[in-house]
Amino acid sequence: MGHVSYIELTPQMFRERLAAAPIAYLPLGTLEWHGEHLPLGSDGMQSQGFFEMLAGEVGGIVLPMLYLGPDRMERVDDQDLYGMDLCKNGNPDQSYPTQKLDGSAYWVENDLYIQILDATMTQLARAGFRIVVGHGHGPSTHTFQAQVERWKEEYGLSCLICWGDLKDGTDYGIQTDHAAMNETSLMMALYPDLVHMENLPESLDQWPVAIAGKDPRVYASREVGQMALDLQSKRIAVILRELLEQL
Secondary structure: OOOOEHHHOOHHHHHHHHHHOOEEEEEEOOOOOOOOOOOOOHHHHHHHHHHHHHHHHHOOEEOOOEOOEOOOEEEEOOEEEEHHHOOOOOOHHHOOOOOOOOOOOOEOOHHHHHHHHHHHHHHHHHHOOOEEEEEEOHHHHHHHHHOHHHHHHHHOOEEEOOOOOHHHHOOOOOOOOEOOHHHHHHHHHHOHHHOOHHHOOOOOOOOOOOOEOOOHHHHOOHHHHHHHHHHHHHHHHHHHHHHHHHO
């Protein structure tokens, strides 16, 4: 596969990979609570690991994680709370007290985030990329997806995300919950040494704080994560090869 990480490439290596496949992969990360069992950088790490698989299969270059991102925000008791600080999943069985979650440090307003993405697209187009794949943190990915048509018109870039049809791909998609079965399984497959299931409550009657989705203690496994990675890498590879043929 060779080096696929942008920051590791010499100019000659960059030229060769760009000429072979002008695809940039942008991990849309955060530094955000993902339960007591997963790293704070899980969003970008999952995307990065998945993108490295795609770059090895199809070609292209993986950018560093963009760790700033948008999310919901509310002022509660003279304190700004963001994202999963606020229990908004609508499932009473997964409720937890509103609180400032340790380690979360990523939030920017959506308009500023779009400016950051626009600047990124300007530079990627200048560098010679023609296709940009962005994926990761849910609100970041939604915002990225909303700009796709405009970026095609303004920068000539074909951009896409990796969710596909979530109705059929929740269990075996890429980042379709928050620190629950899907994300935990992906982390088990990509970075098994960084997953600490022993940090979660032993009793299934106690729901882990700020986890949304199927209980990772019951449903998560390396096998589920690897199946998701394999299925989705094959699906996205087909899309990318079709885009490359159209260039």
